Amino acid sequence: MPKRVGLEYINNPQFTNIDAMENLIEQLVTVTINGKEIKAPPSLSTIQALWYAGYPRVQSVGCLEGVCGSCRILVRRAESTEVTMALGCQTLLEEGMEVNFLVFPTPTHHTYNLEEIPNSWEVQTEFHRIFPEAVNCRSCNGCNKSCPKDIQVKEGVALASKGKFQEAGELFVECVMCNFCMTACPEYISPNHVGLFSRRVTAYFHTRPSNLINRLEVMRKGELKIEIDQD
Amino acid sequence: MSITYQEALNNYQPLERREPAVETLSTEELLQQYHPDHYKDAATTLQVGPNRGDQCHHQLADMLQADARIDEADLAGARTRQTDVLVIGGGGAGCAAALVAAKAGARVTLATKLRLGDSNTVMAEGGIQASVEKDDTPQAHYQDTLKAGHFHADKELVASMASDAPEVIRWLIQQGMQFDLDKFGDIMLRRAGGTTADRIAYYRDYTGLEMMRVLRESVKNSNIEVLDYSPAVELMSNQSGRCAGAVISNLKECTFELIKANAVIIATGGIGRMHLNDFPTSNHFGATGDGLVLAYRLGAKMLDLDSFQYHPTGLAHPHHLAGSLITEGIRSAGTYLLNSEGNRFVDELKTRDHVSSAILKECTEGRGIQVGDQATGVWLDTPGLELRNPGLIAQKFPKLVQLGKKCDIDLTTTPLLVYPTLHYQNGGVQIDKNGLSTVPGLYCVGEVSGGIHGRNRIMGNALLDIICFGRRAGAHAAECNRRPGHKKISIEHLSSLRRNLTMAKMPMEQKGPMLFPECAKFEDDSDYDGLHKNRNRKISTT
Structure with missing residues (x-):
């Protein structure tokens, strides 16, 4: 029986286990998210920070990899007056950061077929x-x-x-x-x-790839049928 | 004893050439000893339901045998909608099914737990399989798929998928999806681990993103009714046991709604967020296996509930990004895996279950690289690839380069630490070639279905599977379910579920489907917005 190396991931904040997340031994930073002050480790994203601090959140959470566009946030960093826009799952905490989650906007009025x-x-x-x-x-x-x-x-x-x-x-x-x-x-x-x-x-x-078109043409003629071997 | 990250990094030398691995164990021996499916106590025997007596991962078994979230009283006064085809799930499979059903003239409603497109599809990187090269055939695609799945797949499903593949690519192009083309305009192809031909069509390492944004735009510009933030919590059936709609939980309004339908297509995806065997996952926030639970309760037969895919290359360090997927495309392009001694230990293009098990073996036997007590892993030797093919990484793998930036690692000079990540559910609801389950009126497509990949899936067959069977189910559901509505619709199947659970002395505390990972704290206050309704919760931990 091999050692269960997977268990070493217990400190992984991607985990759904909050107690495990609290075991992270890190200096905490203080940030403000949607008006609430939160203390959390700086290696967490803004979404992970909410979970870490015990706030439920379902809206605006998606792929957690920066490709779904769900977690839109406004960010103001300490000592700065500039407000920037970012994805919450891709933004790690910094001391004094202020974050506001933006509701996903209504769909565009443009339609076409x-x-x-x-x-x-x-x-x-x-x-x-x-x-x-x-x-x-x-x-x-x-x-x-x-x-x-x-x-x-x-x-x-x-x-x-x-x-x-x-x-x-x-x-x-x-x-x-x-x-x-x-x-x-x-x-x-x-x-x-x-x-x-x-x-x-x-x-x-x-996009008119000749290799694909040739293959479709051959198959249209009934060639390249798959033979299912029954054994 | 494993060596530390820093030590390993100091020892590491980028080399153009390295000796191939000498493997001592057969695939079967390797899987038996190291694959997480074979961990002691991973599987249990199901006590109730259509698969009673079958093996199932114990965490999934807990959900399949959980109590329902609702009973009759919850439905009193609930708003009711009527549609022809109800699609549950807004990823690639759900969108494909909805688009085809709508095109065939059906009224289609698509209900999704989060937003349209929030799914594993959008995160898929590697590509989609289709035999289009002249030295490749659908027959070879069929055989490679069967072999990689250890000859456990349903042959008719595999044959349907392999022969649909070129047409699937054409359909995607007609939706407006781009693929990487060579200078002659031909589709470029790369090779998946465990296959005999270059068969993966792709768009950079953004294949899923490209597919999903196109399909979402297509759905939004159609007459399909989309209900977002509306997870299904129960199916409904008519007097003869035929599936006749679903109960959805409208998260925005905190109400239940009934959607009556002539046919239901479940396309809810997989189970990564169950974190089986405590593994990290590459999966989307919403991948909690809801559709499996819904279908099982209504009596749908399942397959291979003890078989899951651990993708070999999940990121292991830094730990806040652990579990993030690194595409197989990078190994397909010729990147090696190295242990702490700088040696290759596996043929990197063997099937995913083989490569993952080999990585677990290295780590177990002390040839892994250790980061504090948080993570262990092996090297993904991207600098070696850069030496052999300068510029290739930047050109073909923009998503991976982004990941490198987030890790503060330059992939062309520094290797990434990787470790297997829970990636895919190989089994699922048993279906026929139209995606129809064993329950009349209930279709299941995409990752929620089973039988297509056997006990191990090859790269590129997931994106193919979702579009292929999504289209088939959409067409069949629209065509074969034109009869007028049902006489009596109910959730009566829950009475027998509860009776069976009681008789089997199962604990009734847990409720399913899971809907959200624990970190979302959905169970505490059913909150959707976050930060507004949690008055009773502890505010901060410090």
Whole structure:
């Protein structure tokens, strides 16, 4: 019987075991989250800190890896007047930090269906019909400043407005659809949805891999059927 | 005795070449001795329900045999909705099922515990399997999948999945999903551990993110009704035992709602947040196995409830990020695993159960690297990969580079400490090739289902499984359930559940499904917002 090495993880704060989390021997820092003062180890994220301090929290908790965009927070660091936007699961505690969780915003008012775009010649026209505000960008930079992934959001919107959808989409590779830029935009452009639209039309109209198409064609003819061996 | 992290780091030399491993144990011996499925007392025998007498992990057994959260009295005056197809779960499988059912003309309601897209799908990194290269075939895909699952999978399900795969990729592209393409526009492919051909299509190491944001946008731009923060707490059935809807808990309004449906598709994912055998997990906050509990209570038969996947490369250090997944793609690209002596000890591209067991063996036998008393692990030799393929890591693995930054580790010069992390539930609800369970009207797709991967899943078959069977179930549920509503709908199955639990002398304290990990303290005050309604709780620990 091997030694159960897994047990050595008992101090892992990803664990759901609060008592184990309290065993962490670390200098605690004091932070304020949604107006409540909390003392917790600095190696914890803002979400882990809430759990550590005994506050329940379900809303705004998601993947805990920074890819789902659920845990939107406003952060003000000690000795600073600047408020920045970040993802709660990716932000570790610092002494004197003030944090506020933001409710996830209502969905964008832009709707579209890729199948209603007749062909790739019409994408630009359709884009301006679906996202009429995109050309109104006043370069306030709110989107770029709010992006927790440092995406060049504003530049992406400008490229999409010019019909350069592939280039625009490339800028949004890391986008987790946290909607911070949507919240920040005074023109209601919904820049992240502009980015995603750009990416989707690129695949929908231009991804035509010959290796995949050949395989589908061969299978359409009834070849390459799987033989299930019965034993 | 294991050596310390600092000592090991000082000893570490990035080398371009290292000798292949010499393995002394067969896969079977290795698994028997080191795989967590085989830990003493890991499994227990189920006492009640359709799988009575079968082996099941004891933590999961506790949930499957738990009392229900509601009884008839909770439903008095509850709001009722009616739909054709109810999808429970908002990950990749749920979205695929909902999209296809809606397209086929069904009224579709999708209820999800958190937000749409909050799921393990969004975290998937490696890619999705499809035989599209000319020297590869669906037959080879089928055989690789069976072999990796130790010939334990349902052959018809595997054949369905392998032959659907190219069409699944096409469907995803038509939803607007991008894949990494070569200069000719062909889909690029990499190899999964334990397979015979390059068969993984991918988008950087963000395959799941790319898939999920596209599917979510697709669902939001459809006529599918989406109920977020609405976990299902019980299924309902009609007079003949057919599944006829579900009771959901509306977290925002703290109320129960009834959703009557002609068919129900469960797509709730896996169990990582149960932390089986005290392992860390790579899974999403919501991965608490709810669908298994719901389906089991209504009488759905399960498969392989004692078989789970521990992904070989979970991050082991720093400890606040422990359990985070490091994609198999990085080993597929040629990265070695090294023990504290700087030696390779396993063929890095063997199946996940084999590689994980080999890592556990190294750590158990003192060739691991120890960080305080918090963690142990082995090296993932990314600097070696950088020497062999300069620039590859930055180009192909942006998510991993981000993880490195968070750890304050430069992957091109410093190896990462890794240790197996609870990743996937191999078994689940028994289904047919349309995703239909043994209960009429009840479909189960994605990780909640069983039989597709046998006792070990290969990389890239999970993303394929969710879309393949999600689409099949969506189409079948929309097509075969057009009959008018049921006469009488109830939660009467709970009476027999409680009777059986009492007769088997099972403890009735625990209630299921679990819904949230313990840290969310959902049981204490059912809070959803955090910080507002916890007046009775201790405020701070210091």
